[in-house]
Amino acid sequence: MRTVSLNIKKDNVNDFLQLLWVELSEKIGSISCQHFYLDTDDKEIYIYNVIWCVDQLSFITEFNFYNHTSKGLIRVDVCVKDKKNQTINVESEKKVLSVISEVNRTDFNSKLKNNCFKVPIEGPISFSGSYYFERVNIGLVAEDCFNYLVFDVKYITESQLNVLIIEKIKLILAALSVCTQQVFEYVGGKIYSFDDCSVYDLLGESFNNFKQVESFVDYDEIIEDNKIVLPENTVNIISNIILSPKAQNSAMRFIESLKLRAEVFDNNILNGFKVQYELLGYVSSIESLLDTSEKNVVLNCPKCDEKIEKPQRRISAQFNEFVYNHSNNSSIVASTMKQLYNDRSKFVHMGKGLISQSLLSKQPLYLEGKTYKQNFPSYYFNIHEFTGELIRNSLRD
Structure with missing residues (x-):
C-alpha cells in the first residue's frame, strides 16, 4: 500500500x-x-x-x-x-x-457554502407565533395556520446537501418533541431555499413571548388559546440538544418512542406489541445522557477478601441518580421510573413480555399467583410525560 x-x-x-x-x-x-x-x-x-x-x-x-x-x-x-x-x-x-x-x-x-431553508412541518397543534433560537441559529414560524422550521446548512458539495437538510430537520423536530411533549414531522411539501438572506431575516419582525413556567408534566400546561406557547427554558433545551451528541441521541430516542405510542393508540390490536419498544426508548433517552465511560471501583475479592479495582460503568446507579436529581422531589416519578427500569431489565435480559395482547380492558385481570397479565404496565399512561419532564429538567440550564 x-x-x-x-x-x-x-x-x-x-x-x-x-x-x-x-x-x-x-x-x-x-x-x-x-x-x-x-x-x-x-x-x-x-x-x-x-x-x-x-x-x-x-x-x-x-x-x-x-x-x-x-x-x-x-x-x-x-x-x-x-x-x-x-x-x-x-x-x-x-x-x-x-x-x-x-x-x-x-x-x-x-469552498464552504451556506444556505437558509424554510420547511413546512405538521403536528397536532400550531405554535402561537415565531421564535428565534439565536445560539443555534434556528427559527420557528407560525404563519397562516402552518408551522415552519427555518435553519441554515453549511456544505461543500451538492451531493451532501439533501442528507444534511433531512438530518437537521430530524434533529430539530426531535428537540421540539422534548420541549413540547408532542410529535412534529416533515411529511413532504416544498422546501424553500434562500442564499441571500439570514435565518433571522426569514422570521419577520415580531417574535412571540415565552411562557413563564419553570417545569411542566402535562403539555396542556403550555397551551393558550389552543396554541403552544413555548416555555422560556426552551431556548437552553433546544440549544443543548443541537450542540451535544449525547443530548441528540436522547432526543431521537424520545421522539421515536412518542411515534410508537401514537401507532399503539391508532391501532392497539395490531400495534400493541410496540408498547414494549416504546418503553425501551424512554429508558434509552435517559441513558443517553449518562456517563458511559468505565471507572475503576474498589471491591473486595470474593475469594481472598483483598481490595481490587474493577472497571464499571454503573449505569443503573446513574439512572437512579439522574431521576433523583431531576424529578423535582416527586416520589411518584421516582417510583414510576424505578418500575420502568426494572421492567426494561426483565424484557432485555430475561425476554419477559411487558404486555398481553390477548386481554381486553373490559375483562378481569388474568391472575398468575404472585403476578398477573395486563394490557399495559400500570404506569404506561404517564410514563412519556415523566420521561419528558426529566429530560427537559436536565437540559434547561
Missing part, C-alpha cells in the same frame, strides 16, 4: 470525504464501495476501510483512512490492483494518489 499523509481537521473530515468522492468520480470513474469502520490498538484512532470496485473500471482500489477522534484524518493507505492479474496498476494508482493530494490541499473554508 502507498501512504499519503493527511492533515484534515476533525470538523472537515466528512467534507474531505465528500469532495474526494466527487473528484474521483469526475476524474477517474463512477464509484460504488464497501465500507468498514475498524478499531485499532490506539483507542483514539479508527480505520475507515473502503473497497472501490465497479464493472466499468479495470482495477480495484482499497483505502484505509486513519481517523483520529480529536485530530481528524492523519493519513490514508492506498492499494490499486488490476482486476485480472492482481498486480499493482501503476497508472491508475498515480491518478488516485494525485486526486487525494489535490483534495488534501483544499481550503475548505473557501
